[in-house]
Amino acid sequence: MSPSMLTSAIKGCISPDELLSLVEQHGLAFNQIHCVTVLSHAAQLVTRFRCVIPRSGIERMVQLAQEQLPAMDAQGLATAAYALAKMGHKDDVFMAALLEAAKPQLHDFIPQALANTVWALATLGHVDGDFMAALIKAARPQLCDFTPQALANTVWALATLGHADRDFLAALLDAAKPKLQNFMPQNLSNTAWALAVLGHTDEDFMAALLKAALPQLRDFNPQDLANMMWALATLGHADGDFIAALLKAGKPQLRDFKPQALMNTAWALAVLDHADDAFMAAVLQLAADMVIGLGSQDLIQLFMCMLWLGDQHSDVVVPAQLAAACKRAWMEERDNALPSRVQLEVLAVVRQLPGCSGAASEQASDDGLFSIDIAVQFPDGSRLAVEVDGPIHFLSNALTLPKGATRLRARDYLLSLGVGPV
Numbered sequence: 001m002s003p004s005m006l007t008s009a010i011k012g013c014i015s016p017d018e019l020l021s022l023v024e025q026h027g028l029a030f031n032q033i034h035c036v037t038v039l040s041h042a043a044q045l046v047t048r049f050r051c052v053i054p055r056s057g058i059e060r061m062v063q064l065a066q067e068q069l070p071a072m073d074a075q076g077l078a079t080a081a082y083a084l085a086k087m088g089h090k091d092d093v094f095m096a097a098l099l100e101a102a103k104p105q106l107h108d109f110i111p112q113a114l115a116n117t118v119w120a121l122a123t124l125g126h127v128d129g130d131f132m133a134a135l136i137k138a139a140r141p142q143l144c145d146f147t148p149q150a151l152a153n154t155v156w157a158l159a160t161l162g163h164a165d166r167d168f169l170a171a172l173l174d175a176a177k178p179k180l181q182n183f184m185p186q187n188l189s190n191t192a193w194a195l196a197v198l199g200h201t202d203e204d205f206m207a208a209l210l211k212a213a214l215p216q217l218r219d220f221n222p223q224d225l226a227n228m229m230w231a232l233a234t235l236g237h238a239d240g241d242f243i244a245a246l247l248k249a250g251k252p253q254l255r256d257f258k259p260q261a262l263m264n265t266a267w268a269l270a271v272l273d274h275a276d277d278a279f280m281a282a283v284l285q286l287a288a289d290m291v292i293g294l295g296s297q298d299l300i301q302l303f304m305c306m307l308w309l310g311d312q313h314s315d316v317v318v319p320a321q322l323a324a325a326c327k328r329a330w331m332e333e334r335d336n337a338l339p340s341r342v343q344l345e346v347l348a349v350v351r352q353l354p355g356c357s358g359a360a361s362e363q364a365s366d367d368g369l370f371s372i373d374i375a376v377q378f379p380d381g382s383r384l385a386v387e388v389d390g391p392i393h394f395l396s397n398a399l400t401l402p403k404g405a406t407r408l409r410a411r412d413y414l415l416s417l418g419v420g421p422v
Helices: 003-012 016-029 032-047 055-071 074-087 092-108 111-124 129-145 148-161 166-182 185-198 203-219 222-235 240-256 259-272 277-289 296-311 320-335 341-350 404-417
Strands: 360-364 371-377 383-386 398-402
Touching (some): 016 032, 032 055, 055 092, 074 092, 074 111, 092 129, 129 148, 129 166, 148 166, 166 203, 185 222, 203 240, 222 240, 222 404, 240 277, 259 404, 296 320, 296 404, 398 404
Antiparallel strands (some): 360 371, 371 383
8 A cells, every 4th residue: 555545544544443453454554644644533533523542552553653753744743742632642751752853843833733732741741841941932933823722722731731931921922912802712711720820910911801701701611610710819800890790601500510610619709809699609509519529628618708708798698518518628727737848937037036936836816717827925915927928829920919819818817817917
């Protein structure tokens, strides 16, 4: 069979069995084009037609492809990585070899190939900081040519991989801003989520993103809505009108929210101090119905919402069983709190101050709900509470702005203690 006929035969396979049979019969004759084509076609069978390909079959395709990596061009390498990610096939040895072959060719990668490659790395959880730095260097001059999907996938991948490059991210947002009207709901939600994960605030960009999202909210699925709410809360971007519209779009879909998405949404309302009793009551009732399946972090988030509702003197009633479960999870975390290294260093400094030699860490507040990072009792009976928040508690490009979780805890903390943390 000629090379061109073999390529056509691969593309013509309509089932995994037919494709694997062809690989078995002709795999030794595959060149680099055949190897890329067979991986790409396998990915199409898996994603488009819901077919199942045995892991052993994919491993055989990967084995053949690895032998051909030195001969693959930029497009072929990007396509191979993307195909494996679409199939969810993680092979760190192969991926490392692929990146080694790709690195000297990155200047030949077109925008889509760059975006597909970084998306594949994030989807497969393959971390390679040196390769990412090289990819970013190649991508930056081409950002204006990235499609909306490619831009959204790239920022999502950066967040998923935890690869923070402030200058590149700012350039990416500059390229994305004029294209936001062409972003699909998931693109908008994922972009906001990624910025929150990276702790990168950009008020002008977020305002433009919300403007683009507002007329599309009816097309957001539950995960998109929850991700958007969580992002707004984490970044501290309060837009009451947008949040009200988002809740209106979300309420008919509440039963389709996954537990974590539901808890994140309730938590975000508390962080943003956005009262909507009807929406919160519906969330709490759903949470009560699934309380047995909720994890400790879900329950802790809800307990913070309960504190917020109390602060608001809200008429929302928290179902008793849910309230008890939430408080139990909160108290367990409080009881297991351990001082961080930074906290111990601050404690040592505080103890050197006049009248502070008896300072102690992780002391319970008077109401028993909070663990005070550093508590000082002065001889005259006055008291001081010191809250120690390291850089992780603040936005990465605005270190004076706390993230949503820190803001909410500080608010509840102040009301509980009646004193201001230092």
